[in-house]
Amino acid sequence: MRILLIGPDHDAGSLPPYLAVLADGLRSQGATVDRLGAGTMPVDPQGAFWPAERIVAAADALLASVDLCAYDLLSVHFGNNEIEQLLPVRWAGRPRPPAVHHVHSIGWTMFSTHVVNRSLWEAVANGVYQMDGLIYFGSYARQVLATTPAARIPSEIAFFPTTIPDDAKAAEPSLQPPALRELSSQDGRVRATLYGFASPWKDLPRLLAAFERMRVPLRFTLLGPSWDSPQHAGVDLAAAAHLRRRRWGPVEVTVAPDYLDARQRLALVEATDLAVLPYKEHQGFQGSGAITDYLARGVPVVATDVANMRELVGDAGVIVSSGDPAELAAVLDRVAGDADFLAGLQAAARRRAALFSPVTHAMKSLAFFRRVVQGMH
Numbered sequence: 001m002r003i004l005l006i007g008p009d010h011d012a013g014s015l016p017p018y019l020a021v022l023a024d025g026l027r028s029q030g031a032t033v034d035r036l037g038a039g040t041m042p043v044d045p046q047g048a049f050w051p052a053e054r055i056v057a058a059a060d061a062l063l064a065s066v067d068l069c070a071y072d073l074l075s076v077h078f079g080n081n082e083i084e085q086l087l088p089v090r091w092a093g094r095p096r097p098p099a100v101h102h103v104h105s106i107g108w109t110m111f112s113t114h115v116v117n118r119s120l121w122e123a124v125a126n127g128v129y130q131m132d133g134l135i136y137f138g139s140y141a142r143q144v145l146a147t148t149p150a151a152r153i154p155s156e157i158a159f160f161p162t163t164i165p166d167d168a169k170a171a172e173p174s175l176q177p178p179a180l181r182e183l184s185s186q187d188g189r190v191r192a193t194l195y196g197f198a199s200p201w202k203d204l205p206r207l208l209a210a211f212e213r214m215r216v217p218l219r220f221t222l223l224g225p226s227w228d229s230p231q232h233a234g235v236d237l238a239a240a241a242h243l244r245r246r247r248w249g250p251v252e253v254t255v256a257p258d259y260l261d262a263r264q265r266l267a268l269v270e271a272t273d274l275a276v277l278p279y280k281e282h283q284g285f286q287g288s289g290a291i292t293d294y295l296a297r298g299v300p301v302v303a304t305d306v307a308n309m310r311e312l313v314g315d316a317g318v319i320v321s322s323g324d325p326a327e328l329a330a331v332l333d334r335v336a337g338d339a340d341f342l343a344g345l346q347a348a349a350r351r352r353a354a355l356f357s358p359v360t361h362a363m364k365s366l367a368f369f370r371r372v373v374q375g376m377h
Contacts, residue, residue: 002032007077009037017163025362038083049114059086074099080109088127098376100133103141133372138308156368161361162296164262171263179256183271190336192274195223196290198232201282205235211248213329216337218251228257269297277303296356300345316349
């Protein structure tokens with residue numbers, strides 16, 4: 001099968017690492033895969049979004065560079081802010097093969113929030129509704145879109161895979177950020193981490209409030225771009241950034257506002273006893289991708305009950321109510337203070353790990369692609 005993988009082709013954001021893993025997985029199953037995607041996010045050096053006219057022109061330039069009909073299937077990927085969300089809008093009415101959209105977002109907020117243009121926002125949604133197939137990363141997004149025209153489109157659930165390749169080796173200490181190197185040391189306390197970009201659906205204020213209520217010591221390291229920015233983090237973490245430590249209750253917190261590549265993320269999960277994901281309900285959020293880096297390597301998760309988190313975690317962790325610091329504190333106390341309980345969660349995570357492997361995801365995606373293509377002929 002000849003597949004054109006459409007999605008951002010740069011080194012920013014969470015989508016490009018996933019697309020690299022998916023491309024490799026599809027090729028390992030015998031598919032021919034080419035890439036089509038923007039080489040940059042649609043923002044200027046100061047971080048301001050381009051005007052709508054420039055984003056439309058960039059989408060048209062991408063389409064002009066490729067013959068869509070040279071492929072058996074288009075695999076389409078975009079989240080909230082990618083140029084690629086306009087490609088289905090701009091190819092409307094042109095000859096093309098079947099297109100399957102992997103549903104990375106349920107809000108597509110660029111034209112509703114950053115570059116406000118109601119007609120373009122509606123066109124993006126209609127582009128999704130004109131797809132020939134949809135792949136969801138869990139049942140949550142499928143349920144949210146059940147009241148839209150997406151409900152009539154053939155669909156499949158294939159969990160988001162880890163973006164750490166199966167053959168990756170952990171980065172050597174000399175190539176790790178200082179906070180990550182320090183995490184590898186053991187002193188008897190449970191090592192909890194959260195990796196990912198700062199975003200409005202990660203509820204750090206309530207996590208810190210939970211830490212204040214805890215009784216059992218814990219080490220917590222927060223890694224990822226922009227966590228040292230109160231605007232993005234939702235709380236001022238400067239006192240804990242750049243190897244400075246701060247305590248919230250009995251919890252020692254370190255913040256490392258660094259992007260980690262796949263080898264560094266592997267070093268992170270290998271040094272982590274427990275992942276903590278304090279999410280909250282937010283328009284456009286359907287579930288965490290970073291969580292699968294942990295689960296695929298047998299690291300258990302404590303997460304709040306939003307979007308598809310419960311479905312992803314299963315028995316490989318504990319799900320708590322969103323917005324309840326007292327409940328979160330009680331669970332973290334138990335995990336940090338009961339070695340047998342933690343060991344049980346770790347064993348469950350190892351049993352569940354194969355669900356999140358790149359090969360599992362690629363095989364399920366490719367099988368669905370074939371069904372869509374056959375159904376169109």
